[in-house]
Amino acid sequence: MKLDKENKLTNEELKQVAGGNAGECALESEFFNDLGYNIQEMGFLYMEFNWEEGSAKVKEAWAHFGVDCDIAKSRKNAYYIDGKKVSRREAFKYAAYKAGKPGVYDNDYSKCAL
Numbered sequence: 001m002k003l004d005k006e007n008k009l010t011n012e013e014l015k016q017v018a019g020g021n022a023g024e025c026a027l028e029s030e031f032f033n034d035l036g037y038n039i040q041e042m043g044f045l046y047m048e049f050n051w052e053e054g055s056a057k058v059k060e061a062w063a064h065f066g067v068d069c070d071i072a073k074s075r076k077n078a079y080y081i082d083g084k085k086v087s088r089r090e091a092f093k094y095a096a097y098k099a100g101k102p103g104v105y106d107n108d109y110s111k112c113a114l
Contacts, residue, residue, distance in 0.1 A: 022047035024077050024088075025058045031092065031109055032061040035099040065095035 022044050029042040039061050047054045055071045062069035062079070069091070070078040079091035086094070089110070096105030 021055075021071065021073050021075065021077060022051070025055055025071065027112060028058050028061070028077075029054070031095075031104070032058075032065075034104045034108060035065070035096060035101055037061050037064060037099075062091070062095070065098050067091045067095055 025047050026042055026044045029039055032039045033041050039057055042050070042054045042057070051073055055073070059069050059071050066081065067086075068080040068083075070080070077088065079086050079088060081091065081094055092109050092112075093102075093105050096102055096109070
């Protein structure tokens with residue numbers, strides 16, 4: 001089958017299909033970049049093929065904002081603030097507010113951080 005523009009997935013569609021941990025980490029790298037943290041935005045395919053390096057960078061970024069992120073490729077990320085497990089949404093909001101950029105969460109990521 002020859003691919004053309006009509007049957008390629010957009011980045012947004014790929015995120016929906018990818019889901020899971022590589023998809024989570026890819027979105028989180030974009031989030032941290034929007035917060036002004038110096039991290040390369042890493043898409044789903046980058047995360048799939050460079051898991052160790054990419055997930056370590058995402059874990060480090062979470063730690064910078066006071067969130068401990070338990071990352072494993074085979075399951076969803078788990079988030080902790082001061083030793084208490086929190087939802088992904090709470091972790092996103094906490095990091096954005098701690099960075100002094102609540103609008104990044106409120107306007108851009110509140111629906112993504114489920």
